[in-house]
Amino acid sequence: MTKPAEIRAHVLANLDHYLAELEKQLTGQGGTVVYLRSADEAADYIELLAREREVRVTGGAEGIRRQIEQLEPRLEDYLKGEPCVAVESVAIEGSGIGLAGAAFLIADAGAICLAGERTGAARPRVQVVLAGIEKVLPRMRDMAVFLPLVGGSDVRFLTGPRRAGELDGPEELYLILLDGGRSELLANQEKRDLLRCVRCGDCLPGQAGGRAVTCPVAIDIESLPLLLREEAPAEVSGWKFRLWGFVMGRPRLYEFAGQMLRAFWREQWGLPAPAAKTFRQLWREGKK
Amino acid sequence: MTKRVSLFVTCVVDQLLPRAGLAMAEVLTQVGCEVEFRPAQTCCGRPAYEAGCREQAKLVGEHFLASFADAEFIVTPSTSCASMLRKRLPELSGAAARETAARVWEFSRFLVEIAKVDDVGARFEHSVVVQDAEGLNCGHRLLSHVKGLEQLPLNDWTGSGNLWGRSEPVTPALVNRIVASGASHVIGMETERLLLLRGALQRGGHAIETVHLAEVLASR
Amino acid sequence: MSRDALFESLRLALGRKKFQKPSTPPEPLLLNRNWTLEQRLERFREAFAAQGGMLHEVSSAEQAQALVAELLAGGEAVASGAPLLAELGILALAGVQSGFTDAELLRNACRTARIGISSCHCLLAESGTVVLRFTPEEPRSIALGLPLSLIIVSRRKLLTNLDELLGLNPRSFESASETAMVNGSESSEIHLILV
Numbered sequence: 001m002t003k004p005a006e007i008r009a010h011v012l013a014n015l016d017h018y019l020a021e022l023e024k025q026l027t028g029q030g031g032t033v034v035y036l037r038s039a040d041e042a043a044d045y046i047e048l049l050a051r052e053r054e055v056r057v058t059g060g061a062e063g064i065r066r067q068i069e070q071l072e073p074r075l076e077d078y079l080k081g082e083p084c085v086a087v088e089s090v091a092i093e094g095s096g097i098g099l100a101g102a103a104f105l106i107a108d109a110g111a112i113c114l115a116g117e118r119t120g121a122a123r124p125r126v127q128v129v130l131a132g133i134e135k136v137l138p139r140m141r142d143m144a145v146f147l148p149l150v151g152g153s154d155v156r157f158l159t160g161p162r163r164a165g166e167l168d169g170p171e172e173l174y175l176i177l178l179d180g181g182r183s184e185l186l187a188n189q190e191k192r193d194l195l196r197c198v199r200c201g202d203c204l205p206g207q208a209g210g211r212a213v214t215c216p217v218a219i220d221i222e223s224l225p226l227l228l229r230e231e232a233p234a235e236v237s238g239w240k241f242r243l244w245g246f247v248m249g250r251p252r253l254y255e256f257a258g259q260m261l262r263a264f265w266r267e268q269w270g271l272p273a274p275a276a277k278t279f280r281q282l283w284r285e286g287k288k
Numbered sequence: 289m290t291k292r293v294s295l296f297v298t299c300v301v302d303q304l305l306p307r308a309g310l311a312m313a314e315v316l317t318q319v320g321c322e323v324e325f326r327p328a329q330t331c332c333g334r335p336a337y338e339a340g341c342r343e344q345a346k347l348v349g350e351h352f353l354a355s356f357a358d359a360e361f362i363v364t365p366s367t368s369c370a371s372m373l374r375k376r377l378p379e380l381s382g383a384a385a386r387e388t389a390a391r392v393w394e395f396s397r398f399l400v401e402i403a404k405v406d407d408v409g410a411r412f413e414h415s416v417v418v419q420d421a422e423g424l425n426c427g428h429r430l431l432s433h434v435k436g437l438e439q440l441p442l443n444d445w446t447g448s449g450n451l452w453g454r455s456e457p458v459t460p461a462l463v464n465r466i467v468a469s470g471a472s473h474v475i476g477m478e479t480e481r482l483l484l485l486r487g488a489l490q491r492g493g494h495a496i497e498t499v500h501l502a503e504v505l506a507s508r
Numbered sequence: 509m510s511r512d513a514l515f516e517s518l519r520l521a522l523g524r525k526k527f528q529k530p531s532t533p534p535e536p537l538l539l540n541r542n543w544t545l546e547q548r549l550e551r552f553r554e555a556f557a558a559q560g561g562m563l564h565e566v567s568s569a570e571q572a573q574a575l576v577a578e579l580l581a582g583g584e585a586v587a588s589g590a591p592l593l594a595e596l597g598i599l600a601l602a603g604v605q606s607g608f609t610d611a612e613l614l615r616n617a618c619r620t621a622r623i624g625i626s627s628c629h630c631l632l633a634e635s636g637t638v639v640l641r642f643t644p645e646e647p648r649s650i651a652l653g654l655p656l657s658l659i660i661v662s663r664r665k666l667l668t669n670l671d672e673l674l675g676l677n678p679r680s681f682e683s684a685s686e687t688a689m690v691n692g693s694e695s696s697e698i699h700l701i702l703v
């Protein structure tokens with residue numbers, strides 16, 4: 001395994017420990033850490049916060065939810081390459097509340113790493129950062145191997161709200177840790193490794209462009225499509241594939257099924273018509 | 289020394305694209321291989337594997353292993369089926385599968401890496417767009433030696449049919465781009481995608497033909 | 509979702525007990541290049557310029573003052589409370605406002621000034637990065653909030669790379685509320701004076 005893969009695997013195996021350390025450290029530095037289940041919950045939370053701070057929110061909770069999904073898309077959606085606008089930092093109405101998505105969280109420093117192009121552009125009074133619970137790393141020195149993977153010309157490490165004596169910077173800093181199905185991924189032996197992803201984007205469509213891609217955290221990219229499939233309802237596909245397996249294990253039955261396919265084929269299926277004769281028929285004829 | 293090749297045409301080619309299978313046999317014979325077809329073969333098990341039904345995939349995979357136990361080279365026209373057999377089947381069926389699986393070759397790679405031919409002496413006088421295959425595939429190399437072939441650019445069209453979400457789906461926009469390119473033929477490296485495209489082109493009433501790499505290499 | 513419920517489900521998924529310590533995490537390898545100052549300078553010049561930054565190198569306080577005056581061109585600037593700026597006599601230049609202790613006054617000054625003068629925490633040669641650490645002396649709005657950021661720093665602050673910074677004192681990050689690592693900027697011009 002590569003070094004980044006080793007570190008990510010270690011974090012995931014001890015995720016509760018590192019989240020607790022991060023929380024303790026960041027809280028000690030004046031930040032507020034919140035755990036929420038979904039983008040919906042986060043949107044509600046932020047809307048309430050905005051109302052308390054008397055900041056007007058243009059799109060309402062629905063608008064916030066959309067922004068959240070762009071800033072911190074579900075890991076599965078991200079890896080499927082579903083389009084998400086690259087926004088690093090957006091302000092909700094003026095510079096009242098700013099929303100950003102974290103690239104990494106660093107436990108020992110209680111730090112939030114934002115990485116992008118114009119990360120620090122908005123200067124809100126209340127800074128809210130969204131992060132999936134998997135984004136934590138043990139120590140600041142891990143950034144030596146992880147920061148180069150994500151890059152960005154404007155990288156920020158937020159280690160709390162403004163301190164005594166400071167003349168600017170956010171007065172409040174909220175870190176919203178989103179579960180969003182991640183704890184279930186973690187419980188799934190086969191899929192846990194997906195959470196190692198650091199969203200470098202190398203394997204995404206458009207980026208890959210036909211060249212071979214190696215994932216920096218050793219995720220088996222070839223298996224991604226399988227791992228990312230929504231679970232098929234077990235019973236339905238179960239009997240279908242049992243029947244299919246039965247047929248495919250028996251060449252004569254398979255040949256017969258092929259003939260049936262020809263007899264009953266319908267244009268509506270959206271597939272071209274089966275060839276008049278199968279390969280094996282043509283082969284037999286050719287050999288005679 | 290003559291290489292003994294056993295065709296694994298895949299269920300898709302058997303049922304839907306038999307011409308690609310015949311063309312493959314022709315090219316392999318042409319380059320001096322002894323070609324056989326074992327009628328016991330059916331499918332590689334990939335549909336079940338990709339749907340998450342490992343048990344059934346294993347069952348069908350084992351039927352494949354039994355059918356090809358003593359074959360010297362197993363050559364198939366599908367990159368995805370080749371990778372299913374080489375990589376996934378050993379995961380399902382263990383070490384026993386590995387040995388047979390290692391003898392599975394995707395058609396274009398077999399030509400270039402085992403038969404060691406780049407130029408099969410083909411002539412195909414058409415303007416074409418070529419589907420890129422993800423994963424190891426030597427199709428482009430073989431096509432570069434085909435005489436009379438004019439390859440038209442088709443911007444950022446990549447991907448095969450095997451990976452959801454990572455390859456460009458067969459959308460109306462893709463069909464439009466193909467039509468706009470002015471090509472008379474689409475050459476596919478990957479049987480399934482070729483099939484999807486053929487369906488989409490036929491439904492749209494376009495007269496563009498879809499052919500498998502093997503058919504191009506077999507034409508004179 | 510309550511925090512405890514989440515932690516409970518994580519521990520369940522991982523088979524861990526409450527307060528169970530993890531094994532030692534794998535160590536990232538820090539790349540130690542041992543470049544001489546000259547090598548670092550050379551690399552930094554290249555990398556910084558490639559990102560559209562303007563680098564000026566001076567060897568005395570007088571030269572620094574002359575350069576700043578030239579950039580000011582009679583306009584207004586706000587300066588941070590970095591000790592180096594006072595030492596070099598920058599704060600005494602005409603048109604330079606400094607010594608802010610009130611947030612409101614600072615905001616107003618930033619509204620009219622074109623140039624923000626500050627120092628920085630360090631520079632990273634390999635990537636051409638400017639590392640800024642925001643403190644009461646170094647406010648964000650002066651360092652990166654104006655159309656032209658003028659950063660004045662000693663050559664001694666030129667490190668090789670991120671690895672060196674992290675190796676020196678990785679825990680220095682908590683000492684301030686924010687650290688920025690900037691590689692060029694789309695929204696403003698960055699001038700750097702190396703003393």
Ligand code: SF4
Pocket residue numbers: 079196197198199200201202203204214215216217218219
């Ligand atoms: S290459 Fe690996 S780390 Fe990068 S986005 Fe893909 S899965 Fe994630």
